[in-house]
Every structure is written in structure tokens, then in C-alpha cells.
Amino acid sequence: MATTITGGSVPRPESVTAPLNAKAAERQELIERWAERHGVDVARRLAEAEDLADAVVAEITPDNTVDTYDKSWRVWTRFCAATGLPQLEGSRGALVAFVTWMLCEGQQNGKGYAPSSASTHLAAAVVGLRERGVAVSGDDQAEARTALEGLAVKLLQAGERRGRGQAVGADVDGLRAIARACPDTLTGERDKALILTGFRYASRSQDPAGLLTGDITLHPRGLLVDVLTGKTKHSVRTAKIPYDDDLAICPVRAWTAYRTRLVAERGEQWNDPTTPAFVGIDRWGHVTGGMGPDSVTRAVKRISMRAGVPMAWTGHSLRIGLASVARRVGRDSIAIADQGGWARHSRSMLGYMQREDGWDDNAAAGLT
Template identity: 85%
Template sequence: MIETTVPDGSVPRSGHAAVLLDAKVAERQALVERWAERHGVDAVRRLAEAEDLADAIAAEITPNNTTDTYGKSWRVWQRFCAAAELPELEGSRGSLVAFVAWMLREGQQNGTGYAPNSASTHLAAAVVGLRDRGVAVSGDDQAAARAGLEGLAVKLLKAGERRGRGQAVGADVEGLRAITRACPDTLTGDRDKALVLTGFRYASRSQDPAGLLTGDVALHPRGLLVDILTGKTKHSVRTAKIPYDDEPEICPVRAWTAYRTRLVTEHGERWAAPATPAFVGIDRWGHVTGGMVPDSVTRTVKRISTRAGVPVAWTGHSLRIGLASVARRAGRDSIAIADQGGWARHSRSMLGYMQRDDGWDDNASAGLA
């Protein structure tokens, strides 16, 4: 038999890690033996090296937030298995249905049930985790768990339970004015203004400004050009055009320029380099701590909207919802809104944001008499 090694050179460990390692070894060994039969021993090493490269590339191009979601969901699955005294590496129909029932009943760390949408995410990611660990999960068994989840979610609704935070409140122009006026005359205040005013104009998610580099934002005679990478597909780099605003107080271009000028003046020319983060973290003493991450963007948006006295605190998604709804109220074409915000044209989520405002003005039952 031809000998092979685990692709990453891992050292065997005990417990489930050892089971996972054994599965990888067995899978690679089977591949090596098939290659040897088809192509000869000389080709095996080169094919194995190509396989290692493919694994490395797959790991490199997987977005961090996707990896984080899988990790969190696998830990939820582990907690369920411990509570139910079921083996982690088994994805039977009964285990998966019991998993969704447990999540809705008591799955959160505090003993309360998850919202159905969260439970659905954890179910999907747990199935991925099982398959990654060599566990066969049939489509029928997964479908049974999903049907159970949907049926239990309907029962919750009928019982009057509404779980989850619901859709985030959308940003609006009055809120932008309030936030701008509440920002202190500090680097942090300038960054906050630039973060919110530019993010609103291109319908940012929390991960968008966190992923921007200085070189992704360019001044143009008519405003800013912002290259946004969502990381979902090879086509998900878009260039948003952000024009000067007629109202200087909430002008995103002026806010961006003021923030970047102050950052370089106070902390050095190195922050002008194209490869540095566009939006930086700043501690309470005014020290730059590096680039912002999606969670810090979400916390910042919530904090500054609360500080400004916005009636309902904004979240990291409020800027995205806000552009769709405010632009629609202003009469902008839905295709132009989709292009600016990076939605697919006629996106259901975008149209849903718009419908929150159109429900009265465009109501099908209005003015019929």
C-alpha cells in the first residue's frame, strides 16, 4: 500500500479530532491508491501536491464571516449533542430534528430558544460541519429537519411568540444630521461622520467599510469613487459613485476628506498608504489600534446613533436599508438604487426595504372610490 500523509501535516489528537483526522487520512489514502492505479506511482506526489494547493486556496478564499458562522454553529451543535447525550459525528434524521426542536426550545446560552431564522442558519452550517468531518447526511434527513423547523416556527407564531430582533430600522436624513451634530471635534468624531455619511450613500453592510482599504477610495471632481468588495462572488466588486451633497453638514465627500486629513496629520503619513485600512479603530485615548472589523462597525453605528438621540438605535444594517427607502421616497429609479447599493436588480430584499415606505403612497387599495 502506498503511504500518504494528512495534507496539513497535523499531529493526531484524541477524541473527535482524532476521528476527523482518521477520516482525512482514509480519504487521502483512497485517492492516492486510485491515482497510482490510473497514472502510476511517479504521478502520485505531484497530484497530492496539487490537492494540497487546492485545499489551501479553498481556505484562503473562504470569507472570514462564513468561517465564523460555521464555527459558531458547530459549537451550538456540540452543546446540543452534550445536552442530549448524542454523538457529535452522527447526522441522522432523528438527531437533526431533535436539534431544531432543542434550538427553538432552549438552545441559547441563556436557556431561551433561538429565533427560527437563527435556528435555520445553525442547522445549515451544522450539516456542512458534519459533512466536512466525513459524516454522511442525506438530503432527505436534512429536509425532514427543515420541515420540522418550519412547522414548529408556525406553531410559535400561532401561540403569539415573535422571536428575533426583526428588521433593523433604516437610516434617514434627519438621523444623519443629528449624528453629524453630535460628533465631537476629535479624530474619532471625524471618523464616525465619514463612516456613516459615506456608508449611507453606498448602502453599506457592516463588513463593507471594515474591508475597505485607503486605496479603495478615490477623490473625483464630482465626489468619491469607492471600490467595495463583498467577497461573495468574483463579480461582487463594484465601484460606487458618491457625489458631493448640496448640504455641507452631511456631505460624505467633505467628511471623508476631513477624516483622512486629520488621521494623517495626527498619526503620520503611513496612514496615507493605499494598503492601510480606510477606517481605523481608535481607543479612548485617541490611539489608532488598526483597522475596524464588522463587529466594531456595528457597535460604532449603534453608539453614535444613540449619542445623537436617534429614536431607535441604528444597527450595522441601518445604512443599507436607509439608502433603499430614502432614495425610493425621493423618486429614484429602483434599478439605479440597486446598482448603487450592490443589490441584484429587482432584489426581493431591496424591494422589501422600499415597500416599508411605499405601503401607503403606492397602496393598491387607495383612491379606488
């Protein structure tokens, strides 16, 4: 790994021809202190360890997190261009102006962002500033967030409701409608398996997209699904999916039928444990490789619309559905968390459950 220490001496920042940004200059000063304290050889090894640490952080950061940071930085740079403010300053006034601009006109079409989106962009822009060596105080960031929350209240008071709101949750009636609507084709078998298994382990759209054939194994009591692509450590888990008494929506039978048909029609190579568990299939029935998160999201919406569910499902509907339906039938919250890969007291999971508890657990019910 490359470091700035070469030839047994530590060059001063001004001796480097390429200008160093603030973060690189800070690293250089740290290396110089190590060299004074421990000698050049030890400083070199410590610098290499820093490089390794940076590489590990980059490797374990989920792709969707990187995409969010990149998108939010582009929003920040558009804001700076529109207002004439410097990109590498994160002052209190600049951050408050940023959230105000986002709510008023920040989108590329000139419309304002929803407060939830503006909140995401604010947090990610601060990360981007700090990565580029800009000091952003916690107090300044907190003041910008307070301004954002206050402005969001003003929007509500003015009758503006922005954002799509929470996705609709899948339910058992929807599962039955989908199972009936799936055609007797390889695509239909794939669709049915995708929905019925995804519902049982509370899948996000990226979860089935990341599964390999070897990640799903038959067990005498059902399926074992090794979910390895969630965004938190709690999602690295083995979900157990039992057989369902209702044969029409049994996820185990749906998975077996899909995989049997895939191998029979498209070849034995799809039995290889390293192949994608869920394959993309074009309109002519050709297998195009593994499904990506976006294609899973589109498939869930298309499948639900074909079945005529009252509100089209999204890539998050299966996840919401497992939490809410399981809670409604009396499943323990810890068991639900373990099955879906949530932390055991996850606020998002409890929020999904609240959809079902609003009447049965209503504090105003049964008082007289």
C-alpha cells in the first residue's frame, strides 16, 4: 500500500508537488508525529495500517449507502452552485440555507424535496464534507436539522404533504390473489416463489437479488434461507420458512416447483449452488441472469398489479407485511425480529406492527 513515507525521510507537506486536501494534510501531519515518536520504519507501518483501515471501511460499506452519499453530494454541489456558496464550507448558515433550499426548490425539476428526503441529504452531505476535511460541528448540524423540522411543520400547516408515505404492507389475501394470478410458465413459477418466500422472511428488494441457489436449502420442516445481503448485522441470518397448510400459498412448494421447472427447461447448470436463486426472465422467456434489486422491486409491483391487489405493492411491502401480519396473529415480537433480521426493539419494526395494533391495542377502547 502506498504511503507518503519514502527513502527513509518524511517529506513536509509543502514538498509534495500535488496539492494536498485537508484530509490528506491531516494524515501527513499524523505520520510526521509518528515518525518523530517511533522512527520512520514504524511510521510507515502505521501509515499502511491506516490505508488498510480505510480500505476495509470502503469494502464493508453497502453499495446503497455509497449511492446515497454520492447522490446527496451532488445535491449539495447543486445547492452551492445555485447560491454561490463554497462547496467546502459547512457553516451553520450554509447548512440552514441548504435545508431551506431543498424544501423550496432543491429537486432538479425545481420542486422542493419531501422533508424525509431533505433529512437524508443533509446527513449525507455532512458526511461528505467531513470526508473532504471540512469541520462541521454537531451543534451547527443540529441547528440545521431543527430548522428542517420546523419548516416541515410549516409545510403541513400550509396543507402540503410531500413524499409517498410508507409502502403498503403485503397480506395473506394478497398472497392468495397473486398465487391465483401467476401463469403456468417459468416466469409465473418464479414470480410465485419470489413473493411467497420473500414474505416469509420479510425481504427487502436487495435480499432475493443477492441470494444464490446454495443459500436456499430444503429441510424436513421447510426451507433454510441464508440472507446475507441486508444492510445491518442483524440481517445476516438464516431464516426458517416452514411448510404452509394452505397448499396454494405454500412457499416451500412454490420454491421447489420453480427450481424444478428452471432446471428442466433451462438446463442442469441452474442446479449449481453459485448461480442466482432468482433469475431474470425477459418477455420471450429467455433467462437473462440474476435479478438485481431494481428488477425485484419492479417485479413485485408488476406481480401485485396483475393480481389486482387494492394498492400495488413495492419492494418493501413484503417486509412490512411479515411484521404486521405476524403481530396481528399473535406472534412474539422477538420471534418476528429474528425472522426478519431486525434488532429486537427496532423502531421500524414496531412502526410496522402499529398498523395492526391501532384498533385492537387502542388506549381509548373498552373504557366504558
